[in-house]
Amino acid sequence: MGQKINPLGFRLGTTQNHHSFWFAQPKNYSEGLQEDKKIRNCIKNYIQKNRKKGSNRKIESDSSSEVITHNRKMDSGSSSEVITHIEIKKEIDTIHVIIHIGFPNLLKKKGAIEELEKDLQKEVNSVNQRLNIAIEKVKEPYRQPNILAEYIAFQLKNRVSFRKAMKKAIELTKKADIRGVKVKIAGRLAGKEIARAECIKKGRLPLQTIRAKIDYCCYPIRTIYGVLGVKIWIFVDEE
Structure with a gap:
């Protein structure tokens, strides 16, 4: 449902x-x-x-x-x-x-x-x-979703394209040993009057598997167009 x-x-x-x-x-x-x-x-x-x-x-x-x-x-x-x-x-x-x-x-x-x-x-x-x-x-900072969300926030506040910011954030995860990452951003993207959501995913992300270790954060970004919401899931490993 x-x-x-x-x-x-x-x-x-x-x-x-x-x-x-x-x-x-x-x-x-x-x-x-x-x-x-x-x-x-x-x-x-x-x-x-x-x-x-x-x-x-x-x-x-x-x-x-x-x-x-x-x-x-x-x-x-x-x-x-x-x-x-x-x-x-x-x-x-x-x-x-x-x-x-x-x-x-x-x-x-x-x-x-x-x-x-x-x-x-x-x-x-x-x-x-x-x-x-x-x-x-933190030993591997780019393995933490909060730091990646902060990076995206900085890029958006400097008028970088949201798609480019999301792709660069996923590229930063190559430094860390992870198995999958998903970035979702919602709101008035690029200043459009109609709010929408965009998502980029790389690798596996088994959200329904309890033994899968997944880090998650929800991060608000305040821009001149309003508040954007960023959600990041990182699949670290599976026990």
Whole structure:
């Protein structure tokens, strides 16, 4: 009947794991959930606030052997561009926060972690618990759908053709060891008044197989024509 399910939630317990690990009584569960949301939003806002405007990053494409200057300027709707996911592990007296990030140059600066811990401590308002923040760099950034969606967003904001941006994003996945990728973009493409959806697929993508490890993201892109939606599926491997 056309009903869809999130590929990540569909595979929880098999090939996907939870991003939050803690236990709470039913009456305190909502407080813990809101605390997790505050922590994640605080980290994303910190990266957005401290990123230098106009800083550039180079992304190399093996297929065309060209270097693309990647503008890191962020807007209010793209605060989590380089973060793939954030893991939160809560103990009795400690909250462990592991930030998985593709390009951790900003957080590697001197004093960045200490400043982020202070911001989180103010946001959480936890006196009896201390924060422990760890940065983990993603080994294969072009294997992460969030980073590919960010690349597409940058290209579209610079008036690159959406088809060309989608094809280049798929070419970047040649660096990673994957078995299939699918990119779908919907909205007022190329400024047309009638919204439509375009899709490009390469390789296999067994969405109905639970043992297939599939990474997925849904990423909004704010353009002068309105909001475009990008969805990316990546078939990593099969257990």
